[in-house]
Amino acid sequence: MSIQAVILAGGEGKRIHPLGVNKPKAMFELLGKPLIQLVVENLAEAGITDLIIITGPNQEQIQAHFGDGGNFGVKIQYAYQAEPLGQANAVQQAEGLVRTHFFVLNANDVFEPRLLQEVMNRAQAGGANLALVGRKVSEPWRFGVMRFDSSGRLVGVIEKPPRGQEPSDVAVVGVYYFSPDIFQCIRDTPQGQTDDQFERAYQLLIDRGQAVHVEYEGLFESYKFPWNLLTINDLLLKQKIQxxxxxxxxxxxxxxxxxxxxxxxxxxxxxxxxxxxxxxxxxxxxxxxxxxxxxxxxxxxxxxxxxxxxxxxxxxxxxxxxxxxxxxxxxxxxxxxxxxxxxxxxxxxxxxxxxxxxxxxxxxxxxxxxxxxxxxxxxxxxxxxxxxxxxxxxxxxxxxxxxxxxxxxxxxxxxxxxx
CATH class of the missing domain: 2.160.10.10 (Hexapeptide repeat proteins)
Incomplete structure (x- = not known):
């Protein structure tokens, strides 16, 4: 099965101020490469070369860097999110370009390429329309946490539960695998007052019994705050320089x-x-x-x-x-x-x-x-x-x-x- 990937690169980057004032968050360079290029290289290594990048205002640097992707061994199309209306809205911008099952990834997350292959194998073996990646953490109340039934089947995700009331210690990692059904789920889910439309939309697929989860213990780090860059840099130095x-x-x-x-x-x-x-x-x-x-x-x-x-x-x-x-x-x-x-x-x-x-x-x-x-x-x-x-x-x-x-x-x- 041919797989596509949607890379979300349109965020405002308010939490990384002042680093994101003149440069998109995803274009910060480590080891001579923008963070988003590391994501593209991971996808290419996993054999996923049909990519869609979601950009936002003042992010021309991303398209100027990649062009059509030919120099990076991939094909890249672009979609535009005019306003920062959340993750669900960003994913929706890709609907006209998606033809098959696809990954959704953040442009500034660092992980090992093997994760993508593990997710594809698990999802395709189970005929799933959704695969979520989970990672055991010591402070689950800070994350979206997976909830399982007595048989170990994924039945939901609880966003930042009260401390001591977490349904598990398995936090959701920002790598998602969807069928195109997710677009209708987003349309069926009102935006609401809280920024959880994306989570409520994919909960519909979980409720239909069409979801699987993959537990991952490898390298993963997100660039959410400026100091995360030092941790990411440490991981990349260890992983890539021998x-x-x-x-x-x-x-x-x-x-x-x-x-x-x-x-x-x-x-x-x-x-x-x-x-x-x-x-x-x-x-x-x-x-x-x-x-x-x-x-x-x-x-x-x-x-x-x-x-x-x-x-x-x-x-x-x-x-x-x-x-x-x-x-x-x-x-x-x-x-x-x-x-x-x-x-x-x-x-x-x-x-x-x-x-x-x-x-x-x-x-x-x-x-x-x-x-x-x-x-x-x-x-x-x-x-x-x-x-x-x-x-x-x-x-x-x-x-x-x-x-x-x-x-x-x-x-x-x-x-x-x-x-």
């Missing part, structure tokens, strides 16, 4: 130290006494300067410069990020940012409590006691500035020399030292 992979065009000093599980792309230069401890990915044309150190799991986009004496630990750099005598730890730095000499990103609290980050009107815990800065595109820092843990810097903003920044800086603003 041994040293050094381009023949890279120039590496004999006095540099390159550890195991390191990728160094074309035209990278690594100078004397620099240290790169794996796992690490160094993008094309980057420079790792004298006496600098890269360690703890780093991913750099192309054109980055780690200047003399800098230490970069467990961080993600976009394209063309420049540092000079800096410490950057557990941080996410987007494209075209530069750090003045002596800038430090603090990543640890005196009380050793988990780092919090402002998300909309809420203060959310990152769940870790080591987390640095979230910096959007085009930012600069002056010499000897300090950025506190969990601070967000909006695009095209400047942290002046000598400033200790302990609050978020909105887009296009300048923080100057007090006079």
């Amino acid at each position: 041994g040293r992979q050094i381009s023949p065009t890279a120039k590496i000093s004999e006095l540099a130290v390159i550890g195991d599980n390191v990728v160094i792309e074309d035209n990278v230069r690594v100078f004397e006494h620099a240290v790169i401890r794996g796992p690490a990915y160094i993008g094309a044309g980057s420079v790792i300067g004298n006496g600098s150190m890269v360690w703890g799991g780093c991913s750099f986009g192309p054109g980055c410069v780690v200047g003399f004496g800098s230490e970069i630990k467990h961080s993600i750099f976009g394209r063309n990020v420049w540092t000079h005598r800096n410490y950057v730890g557990d941080s996410i730095i987007s494209d075209n940012c530069s750090f003045g000499a002596g800038t430090i990103t603090a990543n640890f609290r005196f009380d050793e409590q988990p780092i919090g980050v402002n998300v909309g009107e809420q203060r959310l815990s990152t769940g870790t006691d080591k987390f640095g800065v979230i910096m959007a595109e085009g930012c600069r820092t002056g010499c000897n500035s300090v950025l506190g843990p969990g601070i967000k810097v909006g695009p095209n903003s400047i942290v002046g020399p000598g400033v200790t920044l302990l609050h978020d800086l909105p887009p296009n603003k300048v923080a100057l030292p007090s006079q």
Whole structure:
């Protein structure tokens, strides 16, 4: 049976602010590739090459990157979700392009390709019109949780049940397999006041006894908040980088130290006494300067410069990020940012409590006691500035020399030292 896939890429990305201001959420790059490209590659590896990408406003970058998909070994068509009216509405936009059973996936989820084959095998063996993927979790009250009858048959999904009242510890993972019947189910399900139309629509297929579930224990991570990127990066580094992979065009000093599980792309230069401890990915044309150190799991986009004496630990750099005598730890730095000499990103609290980050009107815990800065595109820092843990810097903003920044800086603003 020929299978299609619908990739949902039209979300607004409010929870990842400020990273999604100038770049679609799905186009954030890790290991030299946008997240959505990793999803496309997983589908192609599973033999699913007929794809539909749902985009939204200001997401032309996605279509510009993929075109018709020919360069990626797939065929891609596009549908457009004009307003953010939820997951069910996004899926509906693909109805005119879907001809057969199909997957629905989020553009920014990371998983193993074998998951897709396992779902297809299970669904086709059971003649199902719906297959849900479940994963055992330690805090099921935070998720949609599967409910089973006494025989182990899937009979429903309870969204974020009260703690202690969960019907199981198996949470729904965002990989779905449908027949085209789901479109009529969506039409039969009113939108309502809560954002659960999608779940209520596929419950109709469960009620008809047409659903199966697949329990999955492999790699899976969703990019919902900025700090999820560090976890995703760790997983990808572990999964995709084995041994040293050094381009023949890279120039590496004999006095540099390159550890195991390191990728160094074309035209990278690594100078004397620099240290790169794996796992690490160094993008094309980057420079790792004298006496600098890269360690703890780093991913750099192309054109980055780690200047003399800098230490970069467990961080993600976009394209063309420049540092000079800096410490950057557990941080996410987007494209075209530069750090003045002596800038430090603090990543640890005196009380050793988990780092919090402002998300909309809420203060959310990152769940870790080591987390640095979230910096959007085009930012600069002056010499000897300090950025506190969990601070967000909006695009095209400047942290002046000598400033200790302990609050978020909105887009296009300048923080100057007090006079």
